Amino acid sequence: MPNLTLEDIARQAGVSRSTVSRVVNNHPHTSEAVRTRVMAVINETGYQPNVAARSLASQRTQTIGLVLPHAVSSFFTDPYFPRLLKGISEACNQRDYVLALFLITSKDDEKNIISKVSNRSFLDGVLVQSGHHGDQQIIGRLVDARIPQVVLGRPYRADNVSFVNVDNVRGAYTAVSHLIRLGRRRIATITGPLESTAGSDRKEGYLMALHERGARINTNLVFEGDFTEQGGYYAMQTLLHENPDAVFAASDVMAIGAIRAIKENGKRIPEDIAIVGFDDIHSSTITDLALTTIRQPVFETGVRAVEVLIDLVKNGIGFPQHIILDTKLMVRSSCGSNS
Amino acid sequence: MPNLTLEDIARQAGVSRSTVSRVVNNHPHTSEAVRTRVMAVINETGYQPNVAARSLASQRTQTIGLVLPHAVSSFFTDPYFPRLLKGISEACNQRDYVLALFLITSKDDEKNIISKVSNRSFLDGVLVQSGHHGDQQIIGRLVDARIPQVVLGRPYRADNVSFVNVDNVRGAYTAVSHLIRLGRRRIATITGPLESTAGSDRKEGYLMALHERGARINTNLVFEGDFTEQGGYYAMQTLLHENPDAVFAASDVMAIGAIRAIKENGKRIPEDIAIVGFDDIHSSTITDLALTTIRQPVFETGVRAVEVLIDLVKNGIGFPQHIILDTKLMVRSSCGSNS
DNA sequence: CTGAAAGCGCTTACAG
DNA sequence: CTGAAAGCGCTTACAG
Numbered sequence: 181m182p183n184l185t186l187e188d189i190a191r192q193a194g195v196s197r198s199t200v201s202r203v204v205n206n207h208p209h210t211s212e213a214v215r216t217r218v219m220a221v222i223n224e225t226g227y228q229p230n231v232a233a234r235s236l237a238s239q240r241t242q243t244i245g246l247v248l249p250h251a252v253s254s255f256f257t258d259p260y261f262p263r264l265l266k267g268i269s270e271a272c273n274q275r276d277y278v279l280a281l282f283l284i285t286s287k288d289d290e291k292n293i294i295s296k297v298s299n300r301s302f303l304d305g306v307l308v309q310s311g312h313h314g315d316q317q318i319i320g321r322l323v324d325a326r327i328p329q330v331v332l333g334r335p336y337r338a339d340n341v342s343f344v345n346v347d348n349v350r351g352a353y354t355a356v357s358h359l360i361r362l363g364r365r366r367i368a369t370i371t372g373p374l375e376s377t378a379g380s381d382r383k384e385g386y387l388m389a390l391h392e393r394g395a396r397i398n399t400n401l402v403f404e405g406d407f408t409e410q411g412g413y414y415a416m417q418t419l420l421h422e423n424p425d426a427v428f429a430a431s432d433v434m435a436i437g438a439i440r441a442i443k444e445n446g447k448r449i450p451e452d453i454a455i456v457g458f459d460d461i462h463s464s465t466i467t468d469l470a471l472t473t474i475r476q477p478v479f480e481t482g483v484r485a486v487e488v489l490i491d492l493v494k495n496g497i498g499f500p501q502h503i504i505l506d507t508k509l510m511v512r513s514s515c516g517s518n519s
Numbered sequence: 520m521p522n523l524t525l526e527d528i529a530r531q532a533g534v535s536r537s538t539v540s541r542v543v544n545n546h547p548h549t550s551e552a553v554r555t556r557v558m559a560v561i562n563e564t565g566y567q568p569n570v571a572a573r574s575l576a577s578q579r580t581q582t583i584g585l586v587l588p589h590a591v592s593s594f595f596t597d598p599y600f601p602r603l604l605k606g607i608s609e610a611c612n613q614r615d616y617v618l619a620l621f622l623i624t625s626k627d628d629e630k631n632i633i634s635k636v637s638n639r640s641f642l643d644g645v646l647v648q649s650g651h652h653g654d655q656q657i658i659g660r661l662v663d664a665r666i667p668q669v670v671l672g673r674p675y676r677a678d679n680v681s682f683v684n685v686d687n688v689r690g691a692y693t694a695v696s697h698l699i700r701l702g703r704r705r706i707a708t709i710t711g712p713l714e715s716t717a718g719s720d721r722k723e724g725y726l727m728a729l730h731e732r733g734a735r736i737n738t739n740l741v742f743e744g745d746f747t748e749q750g751g752y753y754a755m756q757t758l759l760h761e762n763p764d765a766v767f768a769a770s771d772v773m774a775i776g777a778i779r780a781i782k783e784n785g786k787r788i789p790e791d792i793a794i795v796g797f798d799d800i801h802s803s804t805i806t807d808l809a810l811t812t813i814r815q816p817v818f819e820t821g822v823r824a825v826e827v828l829i830d831l832v833k834n835g836i837g838f839p840q841h842i843i844l845d846t847k848l849m850v851r852s853s854c855g856s857n858s
Numbered sequence: 859c860t861g862a863a864a865g866c867g868c869t870t871a872c873a874g
Numbered sequence: 875c876t877g878a879a880a881g882c883g884c885t886t887a888c889a890g
Contacts, residue, residue: 196861230640232574233883269622281620283608301569572867
């Protein structure tokens with residue numbers, strides 16, 4: 181069967197091409213009679229509009245891109261990405277946008293993808309997962325190309341760019357304040373990579389909470405992790421030498437590693453060491469211990485980012501929008517209760 | 520800046536539109552002199568061809584779709600998908616194809632996505648993750664629409680459709696044979712969902728190995744899981760009543776759950792119960808125990824699927840291609856050594 | 859509410 | 875090796 185065109189449908193329905201186009205696109209001013217006649221022919225024939233022709237004429241592609249720069253290594257281990265992807269994907273479906281995915285895994289990829297993604301005729305807008313210095317390049321290119329973009333996470337230089345982020349500072353602050361309220365005094369932290377904004381923001385929250393109670397910071401209680409279980413495990417092994425009575429791990433995955441180290445060391449949780457994580461990944465890997473943690477709205481981050489992006493696409497880039505979503509302390513048994 | 524067109528470049532380079540097009544697309548018959556002149560103008564101006572116009576004229580989109588039907592729930596917990604995605608994504612980048620992602624998370628999504636994906640003008644081809652009965656619908660629609668497609672996994676009805684799969688039967692057979700060789704006699708299995716082809720194929724491998732040694736099957740030693748850690752945990756709790764001396768878990772994630780149940784029960788691994796998994800997810804979550812497992816080439820599955828798909832796109836659908844990749848037994852400490 | 863017509867920016871035989 | 879020209883299949887002011 182040859183591909184059907186608007187022209188074919190028009191002929192069969194006895195109207196003009198323009199009219200069929202209006203029906204297909206739900207334009208307001210079409211008479212009920214004509215509309216039903218045309219729809220009948222469309223359903224009968226299974227006509228589907230040509231996407232390229234439509235984009236060419238309308239200068240819209242109804243497609244947005246998602247760029248994951250430099251194959252964020254945690255992409256493969258952290259449940260963060262699947263949840264984010266689900267939010268983005270559902271939001272796109274609902275608004276009738278298609279999602280194009282770009283995983284940057286090498287320098288070659290990067291060049292290629294940057295030039296593809298900055299072609300205005302290709303995508304209506306793009307979402308960039310960010311939080312590392314290296315991401316500035318792609319963000320800058322998109323700004324120069326005047327392509328609507330929304331950054332997921334906090335970019336290093338936030339001016340001129342819209343982003344949707346979670347309040348990492350406040351989340352970490354809340355976690356550590358909780359430990360302080362419970363009477364813990366030697367509170368350690370396993371940070372994320374400090375060159376990432378999520379890592380450094382959560383560390384800042386930790387410091388803020390300690391400063392607030394007027395404590396001096398013991399730098400031996402601060403250890404940089406990498407958002408992996410393995411990293412959490414090693415970090416905790418080192419921190420154990422300092423005899424902490426609590427730990428704030430900047431991700432649940434690292435908390436799981438830390439717990440393993442603590443147990444191997446023969447200490448009890450929460451009696452000897454209380455622990456709080458960050459993410460609320462619902463990991464059943466640790467159901468023998470309910471982990472107190474900071475829940476962050478990952479799914480919602482994806483949805484909001486798509487909403488903002490589509491707004492920029494439709495109404496122009498204008499002023500950058502900065503959306504900061506709240507986190508929530510989930511109290512469970514891993515840090516005990518007031519003593 | 521107004522968007523540049525071929526016409527603009529042609530004018531500046533003093534050649535025709537056709538010639539610029541040939542240079543841009545690396546067509547063979549263009550003189551070196553003209554080529555360099557045109558390229559100079561292109562680089563100077565930053566010209567990028569209009570994607571829609573190109574698709575419309577060439578009837579190619581250079582885009583392939585990846586459909587994940589019914590939000591395979593393990594998408595959010597199993598490291599399988601990120602690895603698959605990486606393989607697919609890298610292969611696409613290298614061949615200059617763009618990847619459009621479709622997560623089906625609801626019935627509404629499904630309708631929408633099926634009709635979008637079966638529009639010939641939209642995608643050059645599509646990859647469908649499969650292994651459930653429900654996936655037949657979308658596969659059928661794509662066959663009807665004569666859109667090149669490759670199924671990831673084994674579809675229920677394999678005729679007429681190309682697929683790339685892992686040899687699940689043989690993998691499971693190898694795992695269980697290994698346990699038999701080690702002298703284990705009460706070998707249990709935690710299967711995947713039996714309505715999935717991966718689940719039932721791996722169960723078949725288990726049965727094959729036992730039949731081969733002439734054993735009767737004890738159905739109490741077979742328990743259906745769901746590829747989650749939680750599911751593995753519960754399955755193992757039940758199986759423990761049967762006093763098995765070995766378990767074959769149809770996924771590493773389930774094996775992790777099973778290990779938890781075994782330890783809670785006070786049994787030793789591998790002395791009391793040997794365990795073999797499937798996947799080789801390199802989970803550091805269980806580094807206190809090195810898990811013997813069947814490695815499956817997930818990344819390569821993605822790459823091969825893209826290769827086959829692009830072949831179908833370029834050379835016509837023709838006869839369906841069935842590619843079955845080998846697995847490999849990774850012997851570690853969780854099932855001990857010969858006794 | 860509907861139609862005729864211009865235009866979106868490419869590719870690709872067809873000549874030469 | 876290069877150019878003129880047809881054609882890909884839509885959308886969208888502009889009239890009426």
